Amino acid sequence: MELEKLILNNSASGIVVVQTTRGKVNSRNAYSQYNLCDYTGDDALRVLEARLEFCSLMGVDLDHLVMPRQSHTTRVLTIGEDYFDAGIEDQEAMLEDVDALVTDLPGLCIGVNTADCVPIALADSTAGVIAVAHAGWRGTVGKIALCTVQAMVRLGAKPQRIAATMGASICADCFEVGDEVPQAFEQAGFDMQLIMHRNAATGKAHINLQEANRQVLIDAGLNSGNINMPTACSRCRHQRYFSARRLGINSGRTFTAILRRDA
Template sequence: MNLSLRIPRLRNLMKNSMRMMSLMETGTTVGRIMTGAAITNDGCIATVNIAGGINAYFTSRGEVTASPYSGFNVCHYTGDDPAKVERCRVYIAGKAGIDPCKLIMPRQTHSINCRVIDSLPVVAEDLESVDALVTSLPGVAIGVSTADCVPVLLADPVNGVVGAAHAGWRGAVGGIVGVTLDRMIALGADPHYIKAVMGPCICKDCFEVGEEVARQFPHDCVIDEEGRKPHVDLPAYVASILIAGGVAPEAVAMPFACTKCDSDRYFSARALGINSGRNFSMIVKT
C-alpha cells in the first residue's frame, strides 16, 4: 500500500484542535472529531473511551517543579529516578485495570519498526528499536512515549485490533503510520472501522525546521513565511496518511494540546531539553 500517493487537504481538521483541547478539560463528548468518545481527566491521566471496551490514556506532568523530570513519567530510559518511574507505571496500569506486567512499551529510536504483540511475556530484546506496537490481545496495554513527536493511538472496535505509533518527523516521512496500519490489517482490522486519536504533540506554530526537513513534507503541511524558518504541521501530515490509508476523516481526532506551548503541563524536548521526562499514550481493550 503506497500511502504517499494522495495527501488530502486537512486544514478543516486542524481548526478542530483547540476545540478538542477544551473538550479534554470539561469531559465533554468529542462529537464531530470522535463521535461518542467520552473524555475524563484525573489531573495526570486523560482517558478517552474510543468505543465499548477500548480506552486510550494520555499522561500529563501533573504537579511540577523546575526539574525537567518533574512530573508523571513512565519512560524508563530517559535518566529519571527508576523507583519513581515504576510508581508511575503501577499507577497508570491500575487506572486501566491491568497488571503492570501487561503494560508494554518499546525502546523507541525514530525507526519504522512495528512489533505485533501476540503473546506474553515480551522479552526486552523484542522491543528494542521499535516505534509502534499492535495487538489483538485483551487486557494488554500498548503505548508509546513522546516529548513533542505525535503519539497515534488506533482502534478497530469491530475486529478487536489496536495499535500505538510514535511519529516524529523521521518516522512519519519514513512510513511508521502506514506500517502500523498494515500490521493492524494483517491482524484482521478493517481501515473503515479504525478510529484514531492523536495525543499531545508539538503544534505547527512551534515546530520550526530546516529547509532540508521541510522539503520532505507535502506543501500543504509546510508553513513557509518570509523572514522566518519553515514550520511543519506534523499532526496534519499524520492525519493525511491515516486518511490515505482508508481511515475516515471524521474518525481522526487531532491533538488536544501542544507540548511546547504548554510545557508546564506536558514534557517537551524542545522546551525542556532531551534529558527530560516523556508523555505516555497507551491503548487497551478489555
C-alpha cells in the same frame, strides 16, 4: 496521577485511550512528577513508581503494560502470545528499536512515550485490534502510521473501520525546522501545501506533523471523520505535557496508551 481520556470515534466501550500529564512541576527537575519512560535519564525507582500508579489506575498488572524502546524507526511489533511466552530478556530484545505496537489481545495496555512527537492510538473495535505509534518527523516521513495500519490489517482490521486519535504534540507554529526536513517530506511525496508554511518574519520552514500524519492515515484508507486531531500543543502547554523543545532531551515523556478490556 491525572490521566486524560482521548476520544476514538465509533469505538465500542471497553476500548480506552489515555494520556498522562506531568503532575506537579518542579522547575529544577525536567522529569516532573510522572514519567513512565525508563531510557531518558530519570531515576529508575521513580519510573517504576509512576508505572505502578498508572497500572493501578488502568486496572492492569505491570507485566500487561508494554511500551517499546523507541528510536525514530518505522518498525511495528505485533504483541501476541509468543511475547508472553518469552523471558524478560527476549521481551526487551523484541521491543528494541520499535516505534509502534499492535495487538489483538484483551487486557493488554500498549503505549508510547513522547515529548513533542505525535502519539497516535488506533482501534478497529469490530476486529478487536488496537495499536499505538510514535511519529516524530522521521517516523512521519517514513509513514509509520501506514505501517501500523498494515500490521492491524494483518490481524483482521479493516482501514475503513479503524478510528485514530492523536495526543498532545508540537503544533506547526512551534515546530520550526531546517530546510532538510521539508525536503525529506517532499521526497516522500507529501503535499507540501497542506503541511508546511514559512514564518513571514524569520523565513524559516514550519512543518505541521499532526496534519502530515492525518494525510498518511487517509492514504492508508481511514475515513477522515474517524481521525481525531490533538487538542493541545505540548510545547505551548509545557507545564501540562513534556516538551523536548522546551525542556531538553533529558526530560520526562508523556505516555499515551490504549487498552481493550476483557469483555
